[in-house]
Amino acid sequence: EEIHEVNGMVNVAILGFGTVGSGVAEVLTTNGGLIDQRVENLVRLKYILDVRDFPDSPYRDCFVKDFGVIESDPEVDIVVETIGGATVALDFTTRALKAGKSVVSSNKELVATHGYELLQLAREHGVSYLFEASVGGGIPILRPLTSCLAANELSQVTGILNGTTNYILTRMIKAGLTFEQALKEAQENGYAERDPSADVDGHDACRKICILAALAFGQHVYPDQVPTQGIRGVTLADVAYADSCGYKIKLLGRAIREREGKLCAFVAPHLVPASNPLSGVEDVFNAISVTGNAIGDVMFYGRGAGKLPTASAVVADVIDIAKDLKTARCAVWGPGSRDLVVSSDILSSRWYVRGTASMDKVRAAFGEISPLARGGAPAGETAFLTAPMTEPQVRARLEGMELHSLIRVLE
Ligand code: NDP
Ligand code: HSE
Numbered sequence: 001e002e003i004h005e006v007n008g009m010v011n012v013a014i015l016g017f018g019t020v021g022s023g024v025a026e027v028l029t030t031n032g033g034l035i036d037q038r039v040e041n042l043v044r045l046k047y048i049l050d051v052r053d054f055p056d057s058p059y060r061d062c063f064v065k066d067f068g069v070i071e072s073d074p075e076v077d078i079v080v081e082t083i084g085g086a087t088v089a090l091d092f093t094t095r096a097l098k099a100g101k102s103v104v105s106s107n108k109e110l111v112a113t114h115g116y117e118l119l120q121l122a123r124e125h126g127v128s129y130l131f132e133a134s135v136g137g138g139i140p141i142l143r144p145l146t147s148c149l150a151a152n153e154l155s156q157v158t159g160i161l162n163g164t165t166n167y168i169l170t171r172m173i174k175a176g177l178t179f180e181q182a183l184k185e186a187q188e189n190g191y192a193e194r195d196p197s198a199d200v201d202g203h204d205a206c207r208k209i210c211i212l213a214a215l216a217f218g219q220h221v222y223p224d225q226v227p228t229q230g231i232r233g234v235t236l237a238d239v240a241y242a243d244s245c246g247y248k249i250k251l252l253g254r255a256i257r258e259r260e261g262k263l264c265a266f267v268a269p270h271l272v273p274a275s276n277p278l279s280g281v282e283d284v285f286n287a288i289s290v291t292g293n294a295i296g297d298v299m300f301y302g303r304g305a306g307k308l309p310t311a312s313a314v315v316a317d318v319i320d321i322a323k324d325l326k327t328a329r330c331a332v333w334g335p336g337s338r339d340l341v342v343s344s345d346i347l348s349s350r351w352y353v354r355g356t357a358s359m360d361k362v363r364a365a366f367g368e369i370s371p372l373a374r375g376g377a378p379a380g381e382t383a384f385l386t387a388p389m390t391e392p393q394v395r396a397r398l399e400g401m402e403l404h405s406l407i408r409v410l411e
Contacts, residue, residue: 152292
């Protein structure tokens with residue numbers, strides 16, 4: 001690589017030395033030479049803030065316990081927030097931006113709940129607030145969405161947005177692990193949230209689809225506006241029935257532009273046909289499919305969680321800022337509104353149904369259906385795919401039947 005002249009020093013502080021924060025320190029160190037060349041400045045890790053002590057860490061001289069040290073040090077240019085949550089992380093981010101420091105974050109909870117005001121604050125203070133790592137781990141998605149696809153009117157964003165749940169589903173199916181065993185592995189690999197119910201119950205994917213929707217459609221979308229279902233209800237029986245007809249079960253976050261500027265956004269397990277590349281996304285990998293009126297469909301794929309893949313995205317934001325500290329870089333979206341998101345009840349699709357009912361009763365209620373079979377099914381179990389209809393329509397037809405699973409089919 002061409003050697004450039006180094007102009008000055010860019011000082012970085014990392015808040016939270018956990019999975020991601022320690023990965024950021026490692027990437028900044030391991031790739032320090034090439035980062036300095038690309039930035040044409042010396043990028044130096046000056047501080048690490050954590051509540052714990054790390055006496056054996058190679059970075060032990062960087063550790064501080066008081067955020068005030070970082071906040072008041074005029075040499076600190078970029079603060080990397082990898083603590084997580086929306087309490088102390090909100091306080092530190094706000095104070096860093098007000099102190100004229102750019103902030104890079106991997107914290108989707110904070111961006112999904114306070115992104116609009118933090119972006120405004122960053123603009124007011126002429127600094128950057130970047131969060132590429134908050135969606136899709138190491139996958140470049142936020143910058144491509146706003147830059148490379150800027151010529152398009154976007155109509156839809158659909159993604160496998162949570163590495164932990166995709167890993168759990170894959171390990172249960174491919175290695176025969178129980179849910180608990182697969183979750184434990186995901187936690188050991190550093191994929192899961194501190195409270196893994198955020199992964200399992202879909203809240204993490206919800207936060208990510210909120211961020212994607214804000215960038216794609218221009219208005220803040222709050223997590224409490226997005227109906228969210230996780231993977232707890234998905235059983236190996238459902239996986240077997242889906243497999244029997246060429247589908248895979250995936251937890252999807254979806255945001256679809258509707259008429260009059262409205263948006264349909266939700267998180268739910270889906271049956272994904274083998275013909276859709278999302279069906280082949282396994283383990284910790286994520287994929288995000290975006291539809292635009294010029295490009296058609298485009299898909300982004302890669303590791304959705306983990307120390308170094310996530311650090312790759314965080315450090316890319318650091319590099320972007322460090323290249324030109326004087327130019328602020330911030331995404332732009334408008335404030336949210338309570339009537340922005342409409343119910344997914346309007347969306348028609350086929351449905352996978354598993355329950356206890358006779359085929360005669362099912363046919364009387366649904367007319368044409370595609371019956372499904374699996375080995376070892378208990379007596380009386382019925383599973384089938386419906387014709388396209390809305391959720392209220394399918395639920396009305398199911399009245400009086402014992403329902404075990406109802407999962408939307410991705411068209
Ligand atoms: P970790 O829990 O591993 O790291 C957080 C670190 O912050 C811990 O060392 C924690 O210490 C420390 N911490 C907690 N409170 C404070 C405080 N008040 N001051 C200073 N340090 C504090 O989390 P992750 O690294 O996994 O995740 C960090 C963020 O990145 C989260 O928002 C997460 O959602 C996001 N993210 C995570 C990914 C992953 O693959 N893990 C991928 C993409 C995004 P202690 O443990 O003692 O509490
Ligand atoms: N817990 C998250 C996941 C981390 O599993 O996808 C990456 O955002």
